[in-house]
Amino acid sequence: MTVADTVLSGPDGEVRIGDTHPFAIIGERINPTGRKVLSEQMRAGDMTMVMADAIAQVAAGARILDINAGVPGFDEAEMLSTAVKTVQSVVGVPLCIDSSTPAALEAAIPLAQGKVLINSVTAERESMERLLPLVARFGAAVIGMSNDEEGPQMDPQKRLAAAKKIVEAAADHGIPREDVIIDVIAMPIGAMPEAGRAMYETIRLVREELGCNVSCGASNISFGMPGRQEIDTAFLSMAILAGMSTAITNPMHRSVRKAILATDLLLAKDEYGSGWIADHRRETQSPASEQG
Amino acid sequence: MTVADTVLSGPDGEVRIGDTHPFAIIGERINPTGRKVLSEQMRAGDMTMVMADAIAQVAAGARILDINAGVPGFDEAEMLSTAVKTVQSVVGVPLCIDSSTPAALEAAIPLAQGKVLINSVTAERESMERLLPLVARFGAAVIGMSNDEEGPQMDPQKRLAAAKKIVEAAADHGIPREDVIIDVIAMPIGAMPEAGRAMYETIRLVREELGCNVSCGASNISFGMPGRQEIDTAFLSMAILAGMSTAITNPMHRSVRKAILATDLLLAKDEYGSGWIADHRRETQSPASEQG
Numbered sequence: 124m125t126v127a128d129t130v131l132s133g134p135d136g137e138v139r140i141g142d143t144h145p146f147a148i149i150g151e152r153i154n155p156t157g158r159k160v161l162s163e164q165m166r167a168g169d170m171t172m173v174m175a176d177a178i179a180q181v182a183a184g185a186r187i188l189d190i191n192a193g194v195p196g197f198d199e200a201e202m203l204s205t206a207v208k209t210v211q212s213v214v215g216v217p218l219c220i221d222s223s224t225p226a227a228l229e230a231a232i233p234l235a236q237g238k239v240l241i242n243s244v245t246a247e248r249e250s251m252e253r254l255l256p257l258v259a260r261f262g263a264a265v266i267g268m269s270n271d272e273e274g275p276q277m278d279p280q281k282r283l284a285a286a287k288k289i290v291e292a293a294a295d296h297g298i299p300r301e302d303v304i305i306d307v308i309a310m311p312i313g314a315m316p317e318a319g320r321a322m323y324e325t326i327r328l329v330r331e332e333l334g335c336n337v338s339c340g341a342s343n344i345s346f347g348m349p350g351r352q353e354i355d356t357a358f359l360s361m362a363i364l365a366g367m368s369t370a371i372t373n374p375m376h377r378s379v380r381k382a383i384l385a386t387d388l389l390l391a392k393d394e395y396g397s398g399w400i401a402d403h404r405r406e407t408q409s410p411a412s413e414q415g
Numbered sequence: 416m417t418v419a420d421t422v423l424s425g426p427d428g429e430v431r432i433g434d435t436h437p438f439a440i441i442g443e444r445i446n447p448t449g450r451k452v453l454s455e456q457m458r459a460g461d462m463t464m465v466m467a468d469a470i471a472q473v474a475a476g477a478r479i480l481d482i483n484a485g486v487p488g489f490d491e492a493e494m495l496s497t498a499v500k501t502v503q504s505v506v507g508v509p510l511c512i513d514s515s516t517p518a519a520l521e522a523a524i525p526l527a528q529g530k531v532l533i534n535s536v537t538a539e540r541e542s543m544e545r546l547l548p549l550v551a552r553f554g555a556a557v558i559g560m561s562n563d564e565e566g567p568q569m570d571p572q573k574r575l576a577a578a579k580k581i582v583e584a585a586a587d588h589g590i591p592r593e594d595v596i597i598d599v600i601a602m603p604i605g606a607m608p609e610a611g612r613a614m615y616e617t618i619r620l621v622r623e624e625l626g627c628n629v630s631c632g633a634s635n636i637s638f639g640m641p642g643r644q645e646i647d648t649a650f651l652s653m654a655i656l657a658g659m660s661t662a663i664t665n666p667m668h669r670s671v672r673k674a675i676l677a678t679d680l681l682l683a684k685d686e687y688g689s690g691w692i693a694d695h696r697r698e699t700q701s702p703a704s705e706q707g
Contacts, residue, residue, distance in 0.1 A: 316685075317683050319681035320681075320683055344681070348688055349695040350673065353673040353676075354680065356677075357652040357674050358681055361653060361655075361681060364656055381645040385645050385646045385649035391612050393608075395605065396605050400641060
C-alpha cells in the first residue's frame with residue numbers, strides 16, 4: 124500500500140511527513156515530566172523556558188513541537204492553553220499536543236493556529252472512544268500507539284493488529300489513514316534481543332498493510348545499556364531506512380540530530396547536502412548551543 | 416537466493432561471514448599507502464608497527480586483517496611475505512591479502528595459515544584472467560569490485576551486471592559463489608545525491624540475484640563533505656540493515672566501531688549485549704587506546 128503524506132500546519136505553513144520529505148523531528152523538550160526548573164516555572168505561569176526551548180529546538184531542526192503540560196495537581200487545560208499560545212507567539216511550526224485529557228485538548232486545540240497532531244491514542248477501546256471524536260471534531264492528526272488492552276507486544280503481527288484497530292476506529296470517525304501516525308513502540312534491546320528486528324518488521328508491515336506513516340520514541344531501545352547515544356543513533360538510521368518518517372526526540376542532542384541529518388543526506392532528501400552543510404556551519408559558529 | 420556464509424580461517428580457526436554472524440570488520444591499517452612512518456619501517460624491513468597495528472586492530476574488534484605491502488620501487492613479493500609471517504606470529508585471525516600482483520600473491524599466500532581472502536579482482540577481463548586462477552589454485556576467497564571496463568556505474572543494474580560477470584568467471588574456475596564477496600563501491604554522496612539509495616538497492620540485488628555476501632569501502636561515501644565520521648556511521652548502520660556483512664575499515668575509529676557493534680546488537684547478533692558491554696568496559700579501562 125502507498126503511504127500518503129501526513130500534512131500538519133502552523134503559522135508558517137504546512138509540514139509534510141512522508142517518504143519524499145526530510146525526516147520530521149517532533150521536538151520533545153516542552154514537557155515538565157522530569158524537568159524540575161521547567162515544571163516550577165510552568166506552575167508559576169512563567170513561560171520563559173518554554174519560549175527558549177521552542178526557539179532552540181526549531182533552530183536545531185525540529186519541524187514540529189510537542190507540548191506537554193501535565194503537572195500533577197495543576198489545571199492542565201489552562202497550562203496547556205498558555206503554553207500553546209506562548210509557543211506559537213515565537214515559532215511558526217505545527218504543534219503536537221501531548222495530552223490524553225479531553226478537557227485540556229478541547230481548551231488548547233482551538234488556540235493553536237493550523238492543523239495539530241494529538242499525542243496519543245492507544246488501541247484500547249476506552250482510549251479510542253475518549254479521543255477519536257476530538258481528533259475528528261478538530262480536523263487533527265493523531266499518533267496511535269500500537270498496543271491494546273494486552274499491553275505492548277513483541278510479535279510484529281500483534282502490533283499490526285493493534286495498529287489496525289486504531290486505523291479502523293479512526294475511519295469510523297471519518298479520520299483518514301494519512302491522519303493516523305502509528306508509533307511502533309521501541310522496547311529495550313538489552314532485555315529483549317529481538318526488539319530491533321521486531322521493530323523493523325513492524326515498520327514494514329504497518330506501511331504495507333495499513334499505508335500509515337510510522338513514528339517511535341527512539342530512546343527506549345537503549346534503556347539499561349551503557350553507551351545509550353550510540354545505540355540510539357544506529358537505531359534511528361536503521362529505522363529510517365526501514366521506513367520510519369517521524370519521531371518524538373530531542374534535536375538538541377547532537378548525535379541524534381546528526382544521525383537524522385546524515386540519514387536524510389544518504390536517502391537523497393538533502394540534495395547536495397545543503398541541510399548537512401548548514402548544520403555544520405551553525406555548529407561552527409555557535410558551539411556553545413550544543414549538548415552532548 | 417539464499418546468501419551462503421563465506422568461511423575464512425587463520426591460526427585460531429574459522430571466521431564466518433554472513434547474515435547470522437556478527438559483522439566482519441576487515442582491519443585496513445596495515446597498508447603503507449599514505450602512512451609515512453609505516454612505509455619507512457616496511458622498506459627498512461622493520462615490522463614493529465605492522466605487529467602493533469595487527470594486535471591493536473584485533474583487540475578493537477577486527478575479525479580479519481587486510482595486509483597491503485605496495486611500496487613503489489620495492490619488492491612487493493618479499494615485503495608482503497614478511498608482513499604475512501609477522502602478522503600471523505602475533506594474532507590468529509584470517510588474512511585478507513591486498514595485492515593485484517600475481518608474483519606477490521604466489522609468494523605470500525602459501526605462507527599464510529588457513530584460508531585467505533584476496534583483495535581484489537574487478538569485472539575487467541584482464542583482472543579476472545590474471546587473478547581468478549590464483550584464487551582457485553590456493554582455495555582462497557576473493558573480493559570482486561562491481562566495476563568493469565566502463566568504470567564504476569551508479570545504476571544498480573549495471574553494478575549487478577558487473578558483479579555477475581565475476582561470479583560467472585569465478586564459477587568457470589571452480590570457485591563457488593560463497594567464495595566471492597562483492598564490493599558494491601561507495602561513491603561520494605556530496606556529488607551524487609543518489610549514491611546512498613543506489614548502494615542499498617545494489618546490496619539487495621546482489622544478494623537476491625547472486626547470493627553473494629556484500630562488502631564496501633565505507634568512507635568514500637562522505638568524500639568532500641564536512642563531518643565525515645557522522646555520515647560514515649549512519650551509512651554503515653543503514654548498509655548493514657540492507658544486507659552488507661563485511662567491510663574493510665578501521666576499527667580504531669571509535670565511531671565506526673561503535674556503529675558496527677550497535678548494529679550487531681540491534682540485529683540480535685550480540686545477545687544480551689555482551690559484545691557491546693565488553694567494548695564499553697575495554698574503553699573504560701584503557702581510554703588512551705582510543706582514536707576519535
